[in-house]
Amino acid sequence: MVKMVARTARRRGGGPGAAVLAAFTIGTACGRDLTSLDPATFPPEAEIFYDDFGPGLHYSAFGGSKVDALDIERDEVYRGTAALRFTVPAPSDPSGGFAGGAFFSEVARDLSGFDALTFWARASTAATLDRVGIGNDNSGTSRFPAKFDNLSLSTRWTKYALPLPLPSVLTEERGLFLVADASEYEVGYDLYFDDVQFERLGTIINPRPVIPSRTVSGEVGGTLTVGGTQVIFDVNGTDVTVDAAPSYFTFTSSNPTVASVMPDGSISLVRPGTATITAMLGSTPAAGALTVNIDSPPSDVPPVPTVPAEDVISLFSDAYDDVHVDTWSAEWDQADVADVVLAGNPVKKYSNLAFAGIEFTSSLIDATSMTHLHVDLWTNDASDFRIKLVDFGADGAFGGGDDREHEITVGPGSTPSIAPRSWNTLDLPLDAFGGLGTRGHLAQLIISGASPTVYLDNIFFFRTETPDPPDPTDPPEPAPSPTDAAADVISLFSDAYTDVAVDTWSAEWDAADVEDVAIAGNVAKKYTNLVFAGIELTSQTLDASGMSHFRMDIWTPNETAGAAFKVKLVDFGANGIYDGGGDDSEHEVTLRAADGLATGEWVRLDLPLSDFTGLAAREHLAQLILSGDLNTVYVDNAYFRRPAAEAARARPTRSINRDPIGEKP
Missing domain, CATH: 2.60.40.10 (Immunoglobulins)
Structure with a gap:
C-alpha cells in the first residue's frame, strides 16, 4: 500500500481559511432536515456510499494508519440505515498514527459528467479533517489526484462539495474518495460520512x-x-x-x-x-x-592542493589520506549525494540541495592546531553558499549542553568570493567561525545555499606555516589538567569531570559579563567587567560536607600588585532558600599577590573549606561569588575535592598554589 502523510497544518476558524471552509459547505442539518437541499439526480456510477458501498467499490487503508479505523455505523446516520464511521486514534494509540484510506472501484468510472464530489459529514467533537480528495486509488500510479486539506467539521451533519478540477479528463477513474485524519487532541474521536457521491451541481463556476x-x-x-x-x-x-x-x-x-x-x-x-x-x-x-x-556539469577539475600532508586533516581529497566520515548525507538532511568522476577525479555531487549534513560523530575531529578549512566548490548559482561547523563539546554528544556551532556565508561579494559555473577555491580561516568557541570535538559540517546542485572536492582542515600569534591578553595555553580522582570530586566546571547542574554563571543581580571561550580546544569561563559575579546552584543545592577543599584555576591579564581577588561561598541552610537570615550562612576569602595571585599565569586556588569559618554548614551550598579588583578573569577547573584515601588523615593546610603554565599539578 502507498503510505500517505496524513498530518497537515491546522487552519482555525476566524483566519484566512474560514471563508474557504464556509464556501466548501453546502448546507447543514440537524437530524434529517432536507429542506435546504434540492433532491439530487444520481446518474449511473455516481454512488460511493449510501447505505452500503457502491457497485464494485473497495476500501484500502493507507500505510501507517489504523487499519481497522473504518466501520459501518448503524445509529449515527444522516439518512437511511447506515453511514461510514472512521475512528481517529489518539496520538499514543499503538495501532496506527492516523485514520485514512482510499475508496476505489474495480472497474474504472466515467466521471466527466459531474462537477463535484459531495458528502454529508459530522464529527463526535469539533475537529479539523486533515485531508479529503479524489483520484487516489492507493496503487501508487494514480494520475489525477485532487485534494482539499484542513476541512472544519462540527457535531452537526453538514453537506460538503469538492470541485473536480477538470471533469473532462476523468473518463477512466478508479480512485473515487479518500479520507485521512490524525487527532489534534490527546484523545481520539469519530468521523461520520453519509451519502457520498458524485453530482453535477451547476453552482461551481x-x-x-x-x-x-x-x-x-x-x-x-x-x-x-x-x-x-x-x-x-x-x-x-x-x-x-x-x-x-x-x-x-x-x-x-x-x-x-x-x-x-x-x-x-x-x-x-x-x-x-x-x-x-x-x-x-x-x-x-x-x-x-x-x-x-x-x-552543463563541470568540464574540468579543481587544482591539486599543495599543502604538506603533515599540516592537513582531510575529509575528502585524492591528495591526502582521509579520516573516517560516517555519512556525506545524514538521515535528517534534505539533499541527495553521489560520487561522480570528472576527468578521472572523484568529486561529491549534491543535488536537490536544501541542506546537507556531513557527519563524523563516531570519530570526532580535533582541529585545534588547524587554522583553515579548505573546500573546492562548483555551483550554478553563486549568490549564496553556507558552511556550518558544529562541535559537540567534551562530552562528544549532541545536546549535551556544551555544543557549539557557527555558520558563514560566501557569495560574489564576500572574501573569499565565489563565481558561478567554475571551480572556486575557498580557504576559510577557522577564526571566522567565531561562535564555535572550541574546535577540539568537531562532529558535523553542514552545507546549504541557493543552488540545488553543487560539486565539492578537496575538503580538509589545514594549518599555515606561521599561524597568527595569540592575543597577549588571553591565556596562550589552557589551565593544567587536574589529577584528582573523579570519585573524590564534585565538579562545577571542568573538562576533566562530569559537572553538576549550575543554574547560571552570571546571576541577574551581579555586575559582570561571562562567556565561554576556547583555549587550544579547552573551554574556559571568561569574566569581563568584573565587579562581582554570582554563580548559582539554587535549584539543586550542593552537599559538600564530604569535601575538604575548593579548587579553581584562574588567569588574569590585569596587574595583581596591590589587587585583591575574593571567593565567597553561601549556604542556604536546611530550608534550601535564601531568606536573609535564619539558617543562611556565608564566608569570603581574600587573595592577594602575597598569597600567589599573579598576572599572565594560571594560578591554582586550593582553598581548605575550613578557612571559610563563617560558613556554618556546607550541606546546602547555593552560591559561589567572585569579586575583587581584577576586571578580566579566566576560570577553569572549578570543583570541590577531598584528599585521596591514603592522604585523608593528613591535616589540611591553607594553600594557594601557583603553578607555571605547562607544569603538572
Whole structure:
C-alpha cells in the first residue's frame, strides 16, 4: 500500500481559511432536515456510499494508519440505515498514527459528467479533517489526484462539495474518495460520512488554474517537476482552492530544445539555456510560470592542493589520506549525494540541495592546531553558499549542553568570493567561525545555499606555516589538567569531570559579563567587567560536607600588585532558600599577590573549606561569588575535592598554589 502523510497544518476558524471552509459547505442539518437541499439526480456510477458501498467499490487503508479505523455505523446516520464511521486514534494509540484510506472501484468510472464530489459529514467533537480528495486509488500510479486539506467539521451533519478540477479528463477513474485524519487532541474521536457521491451541481463556476511562479535550476540530462498546481473555484460566491495534480494541466515550453515538459508535469533538461513553462487547464490559461535555467556539469577539475600532508586533516581529497566520515548525507538532511568522476577525479555531487549534513560523530575531529578549512566548490548559482561547523563539546554528544556551532556565508561579494559555473577555491580561516568557541570535538559540517546542485572536492582542515600569534591578553595555553580522582570530586566546571547542574554563571543581580571561550580546544569561563559575579546552584543545592577543599584555576591579564581577588561561598541552610537570615550562612576569602595571585599565569586556588569559618554548614551550598579588583578573569577547573584515601588523615593546610603554565599539578 502507498503510505500517505496524513498530518497537515491546522487552519482555525476566524483566519484566512474560514471563508474557504464556509464556501466548501453546502448546507447543514440537524437530524434529517432536507429542506435546504434540492433532491439530487444520481446518474449511473455516481454512488460511493449510501447505505452500503457502491457497485464494485473497495476500501484500502493507507500505510501507517489504523487499519481497522473504518466501520459501518448503524445509529449515527444522516439518512437511511447506515453511514461510514472512521475512528481517529489518539496520538499514543499503538495501532496506527492516523485514520485514512482510499475508496476505489474495480472497474474504472466515467466521471466527466459531474462537477463535484459531495458528502454529508459530522464529527463526535469539533475537529479539523486533515485531508479529503479524489483520484487516489492507493496503487501508487494514480494520475489525477485532487485534494482539499484542513476541512472544519462540527457535531452537526453538514453537506460538503469538492470541485473536480477538470471533469473532462476523468473518463477512466478508479480512485473515487479518500479520507485521512490524525487527532489534534490527546484523545481520539469519530468521523461520520453519509451519502457520498458524485453530482453535477451547476453552482461551481469560474475555474482559475494556478502554477507557482518561481525559478529553478538543473543540469543537462536531469529532470524537474512542476509542483504546487491548484485550481480556484467560485462556489456559491466564495473562492475554494483545490490542490490538483499536474496531470490535469497541459504544459507548454517556450524552448523545447532546452526543456521539454511531459503530460505529468515532469520536465526533461535537454541542453544549456533558459525556458519558461506555462500551462492551461482545458481551455483556461493558468496564472504563473516556471522559469527553468539549465547548465552543463563541470568540464574540468579543481587544482591539486599543495599543502604538506603533515599540516592537513582531510575529509575528502585524492591528495591526502582521509579520516573516517560516517555519512556525506545524514538521515535528517534534505539533499541527495553521489560520487561522480570528472576527468578521472572523484568529486561529491549534491543535488536537490536544501541542506546537507556531513557527519563524523563516531570519530570526532580535533582541529585545534588547524587554522583553515579548505573546500573546492562548483555551483550554478553563486549568490549564496553556507558552511556550518558544529562541535559537540567534551562530552562528544549532541545536546549535551556544551555544543557549539557557527555558520558563514560566501557569495560574489564576500572574501573569499565565489563565481558561478567554475571551480572556486575557498580557504576559510577557522577564526571566522567565531561562535564555535572550541574546535577540539568537531562532529558535523553542514552545507546549504541557493543552488540545488553543487560539486565539492578537496575538503580538509589545514594549518599555515606561521599561524597568527595569540592575543597577549588571553591565556596562550589552557589551565593544567587536574589529577584528582573523579570519585573524590564534585565538579562545577571542568573538562576533566562530569559537572553538576549550575543554574547560571552570571546571576541577574551581579555586575559582570561571562562567556565561554576556547583555549587550544579547552573551554574556559571568561569574566569581563568584573565587579562581582554570582554563580548559582539554587535549584539543586550542593552537599559538600564530604569535601575538604575548593579548587579553581584562574588567569588574569590585569596587574595583581596591590589587587585583591575574593571567593565567597553561601549556604542556604536546611530550608534550601535564601531568606536573609535564619539558617543562611556565608564566608569570603581574600587573595592577594602575597598569597600567589599573579598576572599572565594560571594560578591554582586550593582553598581548605575550613578557612571559610563563617560558613556554618556546607550541606546546602547555593552560591559561589567572585569579586575583587581584577576586571578580566579566566576560570577553569572549578570543583570541590577531598584528599585521596591514603592522604585523608593528613591535616589540611591553607594553600594557594601557583603553578607555571605547562607544569603538572
